[in-house]
Amino acid sequence: MKLASQFQLSSWLPSIHPQVWSLAIGRFLSEVGTGFTLFYAPIFFVNEVGLSATAVGVALASASISGIVGRIVGGSLADSGKWGRRRTLLLATAILAVASVVFAASSNFTVLVIGSLIHGLGIGLYWPAMEAVVADASEIENRRETFAISRLADNLGLAIGITLAGFLIGIIGSYRWLFIIDAISFLVFFGVIYVGITETNQQETGGEKTQYFASWMAVLKDGRFLIYIAANIFFTIYISQIHSILPLYFKNFVIESTDKGFAEIIISRIFAWHLMVAIICQLPITALLKRCSHTLALTISAILWAIGFGFIWVSGTAASGNLAWATLALGVFAVAVVSYTPSAASLVTELAPENQRGLYFSINALCWAVGSFIGHPLGGWALDQPQIITDRFWLGFSFSVAIAVVILQYLNRILADSSSK
Numbered sequence: 001m002k003l004a005s006q007f008q009l010s011s012w013l014p015s016i017h018p019q020v021w022s023l024a025i026g027r028f029l030s031e032v033g034t035g036f037t038l039f040y041a042p043i044f045f046v047n048e049v050g051l052s053a054t055a056v057g058v059a060l061a062s063a064s065i066s067g068i069v070g071r072i073v074g075g076s077l078a079d080s081g082k083w084g085r086r087r088t089l090l091l092a093t094a095i096l097a098v099a100s101v102v103f104a105a106s107s108n109f110t111v112l113v114i115g116s117l118i119h120g121l122g123i124g125l126y127w128p129a130m131e132a133v134v135a136d137a138s139e140i141e142n143r144r145e146t147f148a149i150s151r152l153a154d155n156l157g158l159a160i161g162i163t164l165a166g167f168l169i170g171i172i173g174s175y176r177w178l179f180i181i182d183a184i185s186f187l188v189f190f191g192v193i194y195v196g197i198t199e200t201n202q203q204e205t206g207g208e209k210t211q212y213f214a215s216w217m218a219v220l221k222d223g224r225f226l227i228y229i230a231a232n233i234f235f236t237i238y239i240s241q242i243h244s245i246l247p248l249y250f251k252n253f254v255i256e257s258t259d260k261g262f263a264e265i266i267i268s269r270i271f272a273w274h275l276m277v278a279i280i281c282q283l284p285i286t287a288l289l290k291r292c293s294h295t296l297a298l299t300i301s302a303i304l305w306a307i308g309f310g311f312i313w314v315s316g317t318a319a320s321g322n323l324a325w326a327t328l329a330l331g332v333f334a335v336a337v338v339s340y341t342p343s344a345a346s347l348v349t350e351l352a353p354e355n356q357r358g359l360y361f362s363i364n365a366l367c368w369a370v371g372s373f374i375g376h377p378l379g380g381w382a383l384d385q386p387q388i389i390t391d392r393f394w395l396g397f398s399f400s401v402a403i404a405v406v407i408l409q410y411l412n413r414i415l416a417d418s419s420s421k
Contacts, residue, residue, distance in 0.1 A: 070124015
């Protein structure tokens, strides 16, 4: 518990499991590397490699195909008594390091798709096991805070990575080195998991093949969970726009005072601001929303997404102050994300039987694959259209939030009915 005691930010932090802190350190270091590439990959492949925005969107969306396989396999491996969460995480980080090297070598659409497929497989294996470890190490009274700590580590790493990447590009003028740094960060994360994480899955081995099929069928028959999944896909589509579409939109469409879009250093600062707001607000927002039901917290997040997309529309259409509107939008998105992630993960944990957490988080992670599969090509298509269509694209997202809110209210009623029985 010495590691946990070093981070006594409030009275509940000493109760956070030491393995959560180890994972937080690893995730922080890995996300520094990811921050070097996450927001700059679309700009690199469109403006440097010479691919169209639609082609890049399709290539990035191909990760969803292998990601689906990875998430299905990853959930089963994480719940397996023979394999477990730890080995699944080690395999995932090794694959992600390979993917980053392939991205660094990409010079055409085919190689980009190969790298994307490898990356999707690694991400698919990673998330079910990662979320299951955090869920295993949490107690019901501090579950949202436990997930919030993990997300806080992610955001801190991304903020530092994005900031450093902007300066590095300005100095060396090469995007490819960003992917090499990302590969190194995954290897470091591999080492942290190998040294600092022990297996949290306590299931016994034996008869697992039949158990897998029965477990998957049980999850797919959980009506409450499936309703949540329908709403969650909207959130993952929205998040996919931040990571892959907005940087390119700011670079090529949003004009401040010249006939060119925002410079890379400006984009870097906008997204660093986005992550700083998320870092500052993560724990306070989590504590505030702890008084709310999970569905209410998710509804608040959905409304914030609608407001943020409205501000993006204004940033692309206003006669002046475009940078201010873009900055405001990313600030709203930051609060929307920190409202969403701990509550969503906590809700999945509460819906899932303890011996099926890997599978539940596997399907939860599939939402991200579906969100990317829909969001990346859709956003890429919008950026290849005349600007009037591209600008109104963001208003469409604002209006779509109404559907997500209706689904969440229905889920709230179902959960209330089931708890009263």
